[in-house]
Amino acid sequence: MPKFNEIQSRFEWLNAFFRSYHSFLVIEDKCIELDSSYKDLSPFTHLNNVLLYDTVINWCKxxxxxxxxxxxxxxxxxxxxxxxxxxxxxxxxxxxxxEYQSKIVEFRNKWVVHFDPNYKHPAVPFFDIAHDSAIALH
Structure with a gap:
């Protein structure tokens, strides 16, 4: 039975990754429009950033x-x-x-979880490989 619980927990983390990733994609292009009535608060941009961070963290787990x-x-x-x-x-x-894995882990360590002011990343990492690797494990 312990093996079942371990496998089940991986499915839970995979599902958390998929939920955060696809939710991130759904609102990514709509943030400016959704935030427009909130002046400088930008709640949807903030939520989108939180989803991005959660996506990275769950994949790295x-x-x-x-x-x-x-x-x-x-x-x-x-x-x-x-x-x-x-x-x-x-x-x-x-x-x-x-190489991809190292970039995502570095992004998690230096931007998402711990802020390194000297960390320069050209852009937020693309998640096509993360998504496809999660599907492969699923």
Missing amino acids: IFGSYSEECHWKKVVKDHDHFRSYLFKSIDKTQQEFT
Whole structure:
């Protein structure tokens, strides 16, 4: 039964990732219009930023640092098989995925969770690989 609970928790984090990501996308292009009647408060832009942060955090719980309690390696037995499936599913090499993973983890560590005033990121990371890797694990 403990294995079932571990797998179920991964589904919960995956679902949290999908909810935050798709909610982020739904309001992203509408923030200016939705915020227009709130002067400088910008509640929808703020909510969109919170959804972005939640998206990053939830993906990193499963695909970020191996030390994460919820990392996929703690429930998937055949790591090599899953990696092979993952890289084929997302059409990336292990090196490309690792570089992407490092960028997302760095963005989480230096912008989302801890603010590093010297951290310069060109733009908010794209989530196509994060989304496709979450689908592959699901």
